Amino acid sequence: METGRKQSFAERLRMAAEKYLREAAEEEMIKRYGDACTRPFRSNGVVSVIIRRLAVPLFLRIPWSLRRQMILRASYPSGRRPDWSSWQKGLSLKASDQSESGQNSGAQA
Amino acid sequence: MAAKGLRLVIVGGGAAGISAASTTKAIAPETSVVLFSEYEDVAYSPCGIPFVHGREIPNFEALFLQSRQHYADVGIDLQLETRVTRVDLRERKVYVGSRAYEWDRLIIATGFDYERPDIAGSDLEGLHYVKNIRRAMEFDRLLEQIKKVVVVSASPLGIEMAGNLARRGLETHLVDESGWLMSEVADPDIMQPVEESLKSLGTKIHLGTKVLGFVGSNGKVKSVKTTTGELDCDVAVMATHKRPNNLLAREAGLEIGSTGGILVDDRMRTRVDGVYAAGDCVEVIHGGTELPVQGLSGSHAYSQGRVAAANAVGEQRSYDPVFIPWGMVGGDVHVGGVSLGETLHKMLGIPHFVAAATGISRARYYPGVTKVRVKLIVEPKTLRVTGAQMAGGEGIKERADFLGFALKRGATLEDFAWMENVYSPPIGALMEPIALAAQAGLTQVKQLRQA
Numbered sequence A: 001m002e003t004g005r006k007q008s009f010a011e012r013l014r015m016a017a018e019k020y021l022r023e024a025a026e027e028e029m030i031k032r033y034g035d036a037c038t039r040p041f042r043s044n045g046v047v048s049v050i051i052r053r054l055a056v057p058l059f060l061r062i063p064w065s066l067r068r069q070m071i072l073r074a075s076y077p078s079g080r081r082p083d084w085s086s087w088q089k090g091l092s093l094k095a096s097d098q099s100e101s102g103q104n105s106g107a108q109a
Numbered sequence B: 001m002a003a004k005g006l007r008l009v010i011v012g013g014g015a016a017g018i019s020a021a022s023t024t025k026a027i028a029p030e031t032s033v034v035l036f037s038e039y040e041d042v043a044y045s046p047c048g049i050p051f052v053h054g055r056e057i058p059n060f061e062a063l064f065l066q067s068r069q070h071y072a073d074v075g076i077d078l079q080l081e082t083r084v085t086r087v088d089l090r091e092r093k094v095y096v097g098s099r100a101y102e103w104d105r106l107i108i109a110t111g112f113d114y115e116r117p118d119i120a121g122s123d124l125e126g127l128h129y130v131k132n133i134r135r136a137m138e139f140d141r142l143l144e145q146i147k148k149v150v151v152v153s154a155s156p157l158g159i160e161m162a163g164n165l166a167r168r169g170l171e172t173h174l175v176d177e178s179g180w181l182m183s184e185v186a187d188p189d190i191m192q193p194v195e196e197s198l199k200s201l202g203t204k205i206h207l208g209t210k211v212l213g214f215v216g217s218n219g220k221v222k223s224v225k226t227t228t229g230e231l232d233c234d235v236a237v238m239a240t241h242k243r244p245n246n247l248l249a250r251e252a253g254l255e256i257g258s259t260g261g262i263l264v265d266d267r268m269r270t271r272v273d274g275v276y277a278a279g280d281c282v283e284v285i286h287g288g289t290e291l292p293v294q295g296l297s298g299s300h301a302y303s304q305g306r307v308a309a310a311n312a313v314g315e316q317r318s319y320d321p322v323f324i325p326w327g328m329v330g331g332d333v334h335v336g337g338v339s340l341g342e343t344l345h346k347m348l349g350i351p352h353f354v355a356a357a358t359g360i361s362r363a364r365y366y367p368g369v370t371k372v373r374v375k376l377i378v379e380p381k382t383l384r385v386t387g388a389q390m391a392g393g394e395g396i397k398e399r400a401d402f403l404g405f406a407l408k409r410g411a412t413l414e415d416f417a418w419m420e421n422v423y424s425p426p427i428g429a430l431m432e433p434i435a436l437a438a439q440a441g442l443t444q445v446k447q448l449r450q451a
């Protein structure tokens, strides 16, 4: 179980992966939609450059189905993913209860 | 059904917390409900705040949906301006300082916090984070006395604030590191009309520009230092990334996922018996990819709060994985979408191609007609549509809701190309823009297959 204030390895990994994969995707989008884009700011530390040049292209070469499995595995280091299968089993029970409908709960959205 | 005398404690008075409290009272009125919030108020719409600043909505009072008395009348014990300092999962108590409150069921709905940049001057007075309505009221009075604002980050909130402050006549600068507006979720071609619209309102946009620090005088911010120069300002609006507020849960020992959100199942249950969580502090599952996602919208938080409450009092409800229909107005342009856009498909490396078309929102001769650009992102083998983005002058929200529903049911390019649609000159054109995009996609497929 996760305790303490510090971010877990899985959280830090996801943040870093998102940052560099997003950058790579942005570069592709700039190639495609150049007129709608400005050159983004990029930090140029050694680690950043290595990740951009090596890790990202290698990662993106892995077929999506396998890559998806890798992301899932990294998302749940304990190996225990909460159960979200009701909808696939057709078991999800929608919020259709009459006792709630028409009730103004005053939510903040 | 809930056992008689069940004690429910809710931490958080945002969309998730307040919907959980109201749902509990609707389903199981005999449940004792205590709700804690750090803020002075509940049941207001924070989403309306930027539009009050922009004078589109006359006053903050209009944003309140229910009075405190309403909650007292239905038997909800609101403990406002009260910060829960600790949750003890074994003793089944929450603590406010040394005072303990016992619970049989607990719902954590502590929401989000804005990312606070760790740069020089970030503790200066005049850096405003838009969330609490009382602070927004004070900020609005301050806006009467000032001239220049820098909005940090072209997030959805940053764009709403920049547009509204410019509309109000303030010199407004919008600063962001990336190459286009809202690059975390939206595609550049979709956001280009928003950029143009904001500029036409007078907003000065600084993309590809990193904020390096805030410069102050007498403890107050007076300029923002960036990689492309220094921008003078009287205040800075911090529309930075939303992060799950998981502090209480993490310290209590609840499991936190890779997104930083509390891990819950589709009943909004944490792994600890009797403890639920909902809203921006949790992570849920994305319906298209089955990957965990976090930090969605007020409408997601609201539904999750209802599901958590129903299960907490003994019903059996589940919350489906999300396809995230979204929409907003940037300047005078409506943008929206569903699931992942083209950028996010590229980011994850999901095989896809793009089918796009520009249609119109009403009959071409009807006053007020606007262009509607629709972009469908398609899985090449099955032709299943896996995402969409749109921009136009009207009708974007309804299309996003419809697409969200259709994608959840696995709709393909064929389905959309041959869809039925409403044609009525004042509200809809003969050719539905979504169908046009799908037809363009099918033509592409045919050409590719012939080649």
Ligand SMILES: Cc1cc2nc3c(=O)[nH]c(=O)nc-3n(C[C@H](O)[C@H](O)[C@H](O)COP(=O)(O)OP(=O)(O)OC[C@H]3O[C@@H](n4cnc5c(N)ncnc54)[C@H](O)[C@@H]3O)c2cc1C
Pocket: A108, A109, B011, B012, B013, B014, B015, B016, B017, B036, B037, B038, B039, B046, B047, B048, B049, B050, B082, B083, B084, B085, B109, B110, B111, B112, B113, B130, B131, B157, B245, B248, B278, B279, B280, B281, B295, B296, B297, B298, B299, B300, B301
């Ligand atoms: C300016 C603004 C504009 C928005 N615009 C939109 C929009 O256009 N569309 C949309 O769908 N959504 C919008 N949202 C909603 C937003 O993006 C979130 O999705 C939504 O607020 C999440 O609700 P929540 O209940 O999970 O958390 P929050 O709204 O973050 O509420 C968290 C609650 O927890 C309380 N809390 C936290 N810690 C403690 C503690 N230790 N003790 C006691 N209380 C605690 C806080 O006081 C607060 O009441 C907007 C929000 C803001 C602020």
